[in-house]
Amino acid sequence: MEKNLEKYYLAFYGAIDGIVFIDCSSGLVKDCNLAFERLVGRTLEELKKTKIWQLRPVAERRLAKKMFEEMAYDGARELEELNIERPDGTIVPVELRIKRISQNDDAFLVSIARDISEKKLIREALIESEKTYRTIFETAGVAMAIDDENTFIKLANARFAKLTGFEIEELEGKKSWRQFVAPKYRAEIYGNSHERKANPEKNMPMCYEFELIDRYKNKRAILLNCTSIPDRKMTVASLLDITDFKASEEEARKAKNIAETYRISEKVKTELLSVVSHELRTPLTSIKGLTDSLLRKDVNWDDNTRNDFLESIRSETGKLSRLIDDLLDTTKLERNLLKLKRRKGTILQVIEAIKIDMECLTEKHQVIYDLQDGQSPLFIDKMRIGQVILNIVGNSVKYSPPSSKIKISSKTSGDHLVVTISDEGQGISDKDIPHVFDYFYQDSKNEKGKNKGIGLGLAICRGIIEAQGGEIWAENAVNIGAIVSFSIPLVKTQKVFGEKK
Structure with a gap:
């Protein structure tokens, strides 16, 4: 029995967390360990003269007394967070676990208290950090989303919701990004995403152009940039809508083609005039010369010479005819007017x-x-x-x-x-x-x-x-x-x- 009591006292007084016994009828502290004394900044002798709710800040004492009365009657509270005010005015946030026990005709509340100042600071820092990153996430100039290892969207910003046509509540945890990717791009992007999560050390592609389909079946051209979150099978993706840029690029390309076509057309016209004038002049000069020779009054041409002249005229006329046919065919082909008799x-x-x-x-x-x-x-x-x-x-x-x-x-x-x-x-x-x-x-x-x-x-x-x-x-x-x-x-x-x- 003595050994058990010795173990009890060692555990009680050597505990890291503060332990306190409170009389249910009066609310006075009956006993506590050194850790509790350090936590509240008072000795046991001082505490034995103190109602438990008097350890709380003045503004909270009335509510604290009510809470004590409820616990003294109900018997237990699994976890509570509250503030303790030390004599020097320092406010200490603590975490309490409380249980009601009875011994003979006496009833006590046993409370284990832990200083959570650092924990609270870390939690507040995390909350602040989350607010900061959420603000960055929401106010980024592009649509952003984070997916899990099954490609479901865990987090999406307002721009992503607007881009896809869904509300954020309809997206997070309910939609896979794959359903927004046009089928012809889906296999490549999914394959790379899966490989990047399975083997983050591999240098998989991070940037893509693809076609996004929203809930209304509208198609948008998207520039996607994605990166894996270290030690997590998750990916952060930013999506930039480049539809208007692509349209402008296409318009610029068309304008360039029109300008080039016009330039070529002008060049062709110049070449056509130059070449055709030369090609027409040669046979016409021959025909005119031969015809003038045949019409001369002062020369009597023999039949063989006359026939040679006429054959030459026919040959040059044939050249002219073929040239004109070629020009007509060229015009028809350029204007898609050539009719084929198939x-x-x-x-x-x-x-x-x-x-x-x-x-x-x-x-x-x-x-x-x-x-x-x-x-x-x-x-x-x-x-x-x-x-x-x-x-x-x-x-x-x-x-x-x-x-x-x-x-x-x-x-x-x-x-x-x-x-x-x-x-x-x-x-x-x-x-x-x-x-x-x-x-x-x-x-x-x-x-x-x-x-x-x-x-x-x-x-x-x-x-x-x-x-x-x-x-x-x-x-x-x-x-x-x-x-x-x-x-x-x-x-x-x-x-x-x-x-x-």
Whole structure:
């Protein structure tokens, strides 16, 4: 028994927290430990003459007495925070746990009191810090949100709520940020977010552009910047609405394109006037000279000479006619006015239709045909495709030596027929290849205007082939010469049958 009492006294007097026994009938302190004496700034002898509520600040004593009476009657209070006033006027915040005990006919309140001054200061600092950060969070110039490891929004500011169209109360703890991300961006952003939380040491992307969809299905362009909170599987995200900036950027791009188009248009007009005036003047000068010669009264031309003059006039007239046709085609293509008369046909039918023109054009060259899949069904304007082939072959004739070979071949590739014209000429400069289909472009290998043309033929070819739904391209052969190819979509069997039906 004595040993137990000794343990009791050791625990009582050696406790860090203040312990006090209060008489339930009088409210006087019956006993306390040293920690309680230090806490209230009074000795036990002083406390034995003090009502417990008299330890409280004067303004709180009336309420304290009432609280004591309730505890003396009810028996216990689990946790209370209140203030103690020391004799020197110092106010000490304490945390109390109180229990009513009975011994024989006597009843006591046992109270354990702890000084929470530091705890309160820390708590107040935390509250102040939270207020500060909440103010920064709320008054930031961008929408901000913090998510948890399951992508649910734990905290959102007013700008984020406005951006998404929801109230803050509807967002926090209830919505995942994933539902606001357009589907095509969702996998990338979620994957990086998950990896960043699982492995914070990895240098995952922190900044994205994506499309946000609000509750009303409106779409906004967003610049997202995010960072992980150290030691927490949470991410802080700031979202800047760049929709208006993107719109302005697009308008600026359009304006730039319009200005560039206008500049090019003016350049084309200047080049057109220069080139066309030259190209028109040459045949017109020849026609006028030959016609004047035939009309001379003082010369009697023999039949052979007269026929040569007339053949020359016809040749120059043909050049004028082709030039005018090219100019008209160029105008139609530029204004999307070129009408294609499409019919079902084959590349063999196109070659057959231009056979005579081809023979006249290539009388000094060898033409080789290798028309594989030549009967493959096409839906084309045969006259225009023939024009493309003649234009390309005409270029090969210009830049290839007499008696050299010009090969025309065809072969299916996937759902297209590819037609290729190759020659044994001088080829194309690497720097010229990207531009050979531009209007008025001249080959840089063309020495001193030799074989100089107006520069419309291949540009017209490109316009016709693209209008047919195909592509056209140029390249150099491995050893010698140039290769120009174009593709035309094949007619699917089902489609042909459907059209017949």
